[in-house]
Amino acid sequence: MIEHRTNPDDCAFDAAGGAPEPISCATEPNGLVDRLGPLLVHYLFSAGRTVQIHDLTNRAAQTALSNLLETLRELGETEGRVAVTVATDLLSINDVRVVVDTQSMGPVLYLIDEMKKRKVEEIDFAPEVAAEELGSFLKLFFSEPSEEDVFGELARKLSDAGVVNIRLAERIERLKYLRDAKVNKQEVREESNRVMSRAIMFMGEVMRAIAQRRPVQLPKASRITQQIADIIRTDETILVGLASIKDYDEYTFSHSVNVSVLSMLIADRMGLHKSDTAQVGIAALFHDVGKTHVPQAILNKPDSLTPEEWQLMERHPMLGVIELSRARSLRAMADALFVSLQHHLLYNGKGYPAKPAPWELHPFNHMITVADVYDAMTTPRVYRKQTLTPDSALRLIARKGGEMFDPLVVKAFIGAMGVYPVGTVVKLDTGEHAVVTRQNEHCRLMHRPVVVLLRDDGASGEQIDLAERAGDGPKYRRTIVESVHDKRYEAQKANCFIVK
Ligand SMILES: [Fe+2]
Ligand SMILES: [Fe+2]
Known part of the structure; x- marks a missing residue:
């Protein structure tokens, strides 16, 4: 039952x-985002350009920063978070596509390009973001991107600089x-x-x-x-x-x-x-x-x-x-x-x-x-x-x-899913425990998946195909006796699927 x-x-x-x-991805009109979206893009564009040339203490950088912060706050009051997203070469703010006209085309294309260069799909500003954090973010985000692992390196630098209220999503x-x-x-x-x-x-x-x-x-x-x-x-x-x-x-x-x-x-x-x-x-x-x-x-x-x-x-x-x-x-x-x-x-x-x-x-x-x-x-x-x-x-x-x-x-x-779904912990007739890591490709051998042995010392074990026979005889090397629910193996099981 x-x-x-x-x-x-x-x-x-x-x-x-x-x-x-x-x-x-086209969304219904949203007055506030429609009105402030292009402005936000413009301020991101001018702030990005300015911090690439000047120090954050520079007056032009300070002005760009405060304009940007003010627009983020105005949007944030109603919308909460403000997410700037690039998907299929279109820029959206909180899922509202930024309409491109002759005035906004330059900043929009610039921002799309800068985000793509850094493999960033989304910049998500939390309402708590303050001027200093925003300044650090702009300086790091608009600095010359590295050749390899551009997103990973940027994310690490932002984390080291204590930027927690602006999150990036990787463009996949x-x-x-x-x-x-x-x-x-x-x-x-x-x-x-x-x-x-x-x-x-x-x-x-x-x-x-x-x-x-x-x-x-x-x-x-x-x-x-x-x-x-x-x-x-x-x-x-x-x-x-x-x-x-x-x-x-x-x-x-x-x-x-x-x-x-x-x-x-x-x-x-x-x-x-x-x-x-x-x-x-x-x-x-x-x-x-x-x-x-x-x-x-x-x-x-x-x-x-x-x-x-x-x-x-x-x-x-x-x-x-x-x-x-x-x-x-x-x-x-x-x-x-x-x-x-x-x-x-x-x-x-x-x-x-x-x-x-x-x-x-x-x-x-x-x-x-x-x-x-x-x-x-x-x-x-x-x-x-x-x-x-x-x-x-x-x-x-x-x-x-x-x-x-x-x-x-x-x-x-x-x-x-097969008879024993991937991730099932099983006990074998040898007394060993193992986790199912792949289904057998042949339907008639569904009960003989590929497993990884679980070792008591926590080290990763050998991969075994349970359809393997012992020598030329009809006997299989190992057979599943039963599935088990054992928390001891949870971490080892996770290691079979998680990329560190
Ligand atoms: Fe439910
Ligand atoms: Fe549910």
């Missing part, structure tokens, strides 16, 4: 329909190699790590935006999920491994990212177009945003919830809809709105909030529900007696196919 939550948090049984459309090129026949495994590994940490950071921003009653950044979510979709079409192994590492402190962030990766994997296996797969990922990223309004004491309560606490918990799908409807482009947010509302509704229509009979569930919802339940069941939580190993969670979901979950979705999910 699937355990029914006594607590709100994970979406034990979460479950959503509408024609998906590619996300457009849509990697051509991901579509090449010969894939460089290390590059995919690094790309997977980059996009996962970026997605988790993004979820932090989303939660902060909601707390400050600001709209969430849809175009940024779109860029992240398109990158994930690129990786999934190449080799999702590392992504699935990273999703199996449970972050207990940042549960809500990592849970949303894990659900996004896993539901996109299902969407891909079900044959959805890449842009639709990315849409599934966006809806999954936002499925639990309504929980921002549920107190942590309820989300993490070890005991059963009182009826009043349940009532509050059961409002999180609708609270999510209210938050997401603040988005600048509602049309682009439509799928996510449905999924937020319906993600606790199951294939059989049970769940909450109660579904009026004529309603159909959104097709994305079926995929996101399975991913949601899987991630919840495999993550230790204070209120759940038992955390399932990945293979047990899969078996349980398989048993409920056609009842709680869409059977086609279940089939696609199991096909993608």
